[in-house]
Amino acid sequence: MSDTDQFYRIAKLPPYVFAVINEMKAKMRAAGKDVVDFGMGNPDGATPQAVIDKLCEAAQQAKNHRYSMSRGIPHLRQEIVKRYQRNYGVELDSEKEAIVTIGAKDALAHLLFAIIAPGDVVVSPNPAYPIHQYGVIMAEGEACMLPMPDPATFLQGLEDVYKGPKKPKVILISFPHNPTTTCVDLNFMKEVVRMAQVNGSLIVHDFAYADLGFDGYKPPSILEVPGAKDLAVEIFSMSKSYNMAGWRVGFCLGNQRMIYALSRIKSYLDYGTFQPIQIASIIALRECEKNTTEIRDMYQERRDVLLEGMAAAGWPCAKPQGSMFLWAPIPEKFRPMGSLEFAKLLMEKALIAVSPGIGFGPLGEGHVRFSFIENAHRTRQAMRELKQFLRTA
Ligand SMILES: Cc1ncc(COP(=O)(O)O)c(C=O)c1O
Structure with a gap:
């Protein structure tokens, strides 16, 4: 145990698995290897140029150099x-039902901190974006994780938890x-809202991939469900929709009580x-919807x-309908080694x-x-390496 592990909250956080891969990538690149990076979801x-121009102006x-407003300037909330x-x-009421946050992460972490008391149960799908689980643990809540092989199984699991x-x-x-x-339709959202209404729960919907629906699919906002505002907030992020990940701007929208709690903490x-x-x-x-x-x-x-490249390499996967990811089941013969060792092997042997x-x-x-x-050209390059690796491994 290192010194930092002895701090009460830090001791509850496991080592960051992704750091192992990032370090390995940095070492290989330093050694002159051209690693194609499908790791982090970093756009x-x-x-957009109009946004950069406005920033400069x-x-x-x-x-504009002074302290701004913790809950965000009125014009941005109105927009x-x-x-x-x-x-x-x-x-939505821009005064009471909208707050600007320092990205979705700030909204998630501090909202959980604001509304969770020790021992409160927060139920969410697992696997998940790490802050969904550890934001709860840091707030001393109890993270209840439900598997989500498909939306219907998750809803059934939720029913059972209740x-x-x-x-x-x-x-x-x-x-x-x-x-x-996993992508859902508005009926799924209606069902979650119904269950929360019946059981007196609150809902937090992280809508970071709001605009990344493919082949004509438009991801629904939970706030489209009539009555959702009575118990739900939605977190929207500029990071993926406008390539603004480094700018750190997001929003929390909807339920007044939760928005107020978040604005108090912030x-x-x-x-x-x-x-x-x-x-x-x-x-x-x-101006930048285009x-x-x-x-x-x-x-x-x-x-x-x-x-296409995965299929040609002998590793066919189902087509995602949204997000910016492919969630690929590890090929049978590599599965026993576990995902971390497999990821290391892919980096070492297939770059x-x-x-x-x-x-x-x-x-x-x-x-x-x-x-x-990675762009299409580099993705094709990586898929050729992958094919070679899978053929000889
Ligand atoms: C589900 C989810 N929520 C939130 C974020 C972070 O968003 P932001 O950059 O607005 O903090 C990400 C980033 O990858 C994410 O995948």
Whole structure:
């Protein structure tokens, strides 16, 4: 045990599995190896030019250098509300039902911190984006993980949890889902809202991949469900929809009680994102819907190139309907070695970096995740290496 492990909260956090892969990738690249990186879901594209221009202009003005507002400037809150009106037909009050956050991660971590008391149960699918589980643990809640081979099985699992002794305080979901790529329709959302209504639970929907639905599929917002605002919030992120991952802008929208709780916590913790970034984000929401469509189409094309290459290499996988990932079951003969060792082997022998499934929780074992962050040319190059590796391994 290292010194840091002895701190109460840090001791509850397992070593970050992805760090092992990142270190290995860095070493191989330093040694001159051209590793094709499908690891982290870190968008490689540029932020729309109009947004960058606005940032530069706003950054020239001294009035924007001061502390901003912890819950976000009014115009930005008004703009996200307009987007929800336009895209989902959802009406929100920009004063009481919308808050700007420092990305979705800030919203998730601090919302859980604000609304969870020690021992409160938060139920969510597993595998999942790590903060969904560890945000609960850091807030001293009880993370109840349900497998999600498909949406219907998850709903059945949820039904069963409600029959048990401890009712969940919060249902934490996210669709299109990272890493499994599971997508749902509005009826699924209605069913989750119904169960939460009947049992007095709250819902948090992480909508980080709101705009990444493929082949005509449009992911639903949970706020489209009538009455959802009475018990649900949705977290929307600029990271994937506008290639703005490094800018750190997101939103929490919907239920007034939860928005108020989050704004109280955040008023102690931060002064909001640098104001020129917030001003530039207004331009993204107002003028850059075309860029969002292009970003989605690009991921869809990369998905197709990757799937074609995987099939040609002898590793066929099901087509994801949304997100920016492929959740690939490890080929039978490599499965016993586990996802971390398999990911290391892929990097060493095929010069391909992927995320091991175990990094997304115990139920992620048996899979690796490919992100669509390499262009079509490099994806084809990687698939040729993969074919060679699988043929000879
Ligand atoms: C499900 C999910 N939520 C949230 C995030 C992070 O979003 P942000 O960059 O807005 O913090 C990610 C990023 O990969 C994600 O996959």
